[in-house]
Amino acid sequence: MRPVDKDYRIYGERIYLRPIVEDDTDMVLEWRNSENVVKNFIYRKQITKSEHLEWLKNKVDKGLVHQFIICDNVGDTPYGCVYIPHFDDENNKAECGIFLGDNKNRPRGIGAEAMKMVLDYCFEQLNVHKVVTRVLAFNKASLKMNERAGYVQEAYLKDELYIDGKYEDVVLFGAVNPYVLSGNDENV
Numbered sequence: 557m558r559p560v561d562k563d564y565r566i567y568g569e570r571i572y573l574r575p576i577v578e579d580d581t582d583m584v585l586e587w588r589n590s591e592n593v594v595k596n597f598i599y600r601k602q603i604t605k606s607e608h609l610e611w612l613k614n615k616v617d618k619g620l621v622h623q624f625i626i627c628d629n630v631g632d633t634p635y636g637c638v639y640i641p642h643f644d645d646e647n648n649k650a651e652c653g654i655f656l657g658d659n660k661n662r663p664r665g666i667g668a669e670a671m672k673m674v675l676d677y678c679f680e681q682l683n684v685h686k687v688v689t690r691v692l693a694f695n696k697a698s699l700k701m702n703e704r705a706g707y708v709q710e711a712y713l714k715d716e717l718y719i720d721g722k723y724e725d726v727v728l729f730g731a732v733n734p735y736v737l738s739g740n741d742e743n744v
C-alpha cells in the first residue's frame with residue numbers, strides 16, 4: 557500500500573481519524589504501554605521510544621502500516637490509535653487493531669466507531685477484500701466493540717496462545733467487503 561497522506565482525514569459522527577505523526581510519539585507510547593492496554597493485548601511487550609520511531613520509519617512511512625490517531629470532532633482531544641498493522645497483498649486481506657488511552661471523559665463506544673471507520677476505509681478506499689481482527693477471549697469490551705463495528709466471529713481458538721504463564725483463548729473476527737465482487741463468480 558502507499559503511505560497515507562499526512563493531510564488525509566476520515567470523519568465520523570463523534571470522531572475523526574488523522575494519520576499518526578512523529579510528534580504523537582510520547583502520547584502514543586503512554587497509551588500503548590498503559591496497564592489496561594498491555595493486559596488486553598496479544599503482544600505484551602512494552603514498546604520503547606526507539607522501537608516506536610523505527611516502526612514509524614520502517615512501517616508507517618513506507619505504507620506497510622496505516623495508523624491513525626482517533627480525535628474528538630469537538631476540541632480535537634486525542635483518544636487513542638486505530639491501525640492496520642498488516643496487509644496481505646496476495647490474498648487482498650488486512651488486519652486491524654486498536655488501543656485507547658485512559659481518558660475518563662472518553663465517550664462510550666468510540667472504539668467501535670473508529671473500528672467501523674477503518675473497516676469502511678479498507679473496503680471503500682483501499683478495495684481490500686477481507687479484514688480480520690483477533691481478540692483475547694476474556695476481553696469483553698473488545699468482543700462487543702468488534703461486533704458493533706461490523707465484524708463477524710469466525711472462529712473461537714481454544715488455548716491458542718501461551719501468555720504470561722497461561723494458555724489463552726482467542727476469538728477471530730472477519731468482515732468481507734460488501735462493495736466488490738468476490739472474484740469467485742464465473743461471470744466476473
Ligand SMILES: CC(C)(COP(=O)(O)OP(=O)(O)OC[C@H]1O[C@@H](n2cnc3c(N)ncnc32)[C@H](O)[C@@H]1OP(=O)(O)O)[C@@H](O)C(=O)NCCC(=O)NCCS
Nearest residue numbers: 593596654655656664665666667668691696697698700701
Ligand atoms: C476495546 C476498546 C477499544 C473498546 O472501546 P469502546 O468501543 O469505546 O468500548 P467501551 O469502553 O464503550 O465499552 C464497550 C462495551 O463493553 C462493555 N465492557 C467494558 N468492560 C467490560 C467487561 N470487563 N465485561 C463486560 N463488558 C464490558 C462496556 O460496558 C460497553 O458495553 P455497553 O455499551 O453495552 O454498556 C477499549 O476498551 C480499549 O482500548 N481497551 C484496551 C485495549 C484493547 O483491548 N484493545 C483491543 C485489543 S483486541
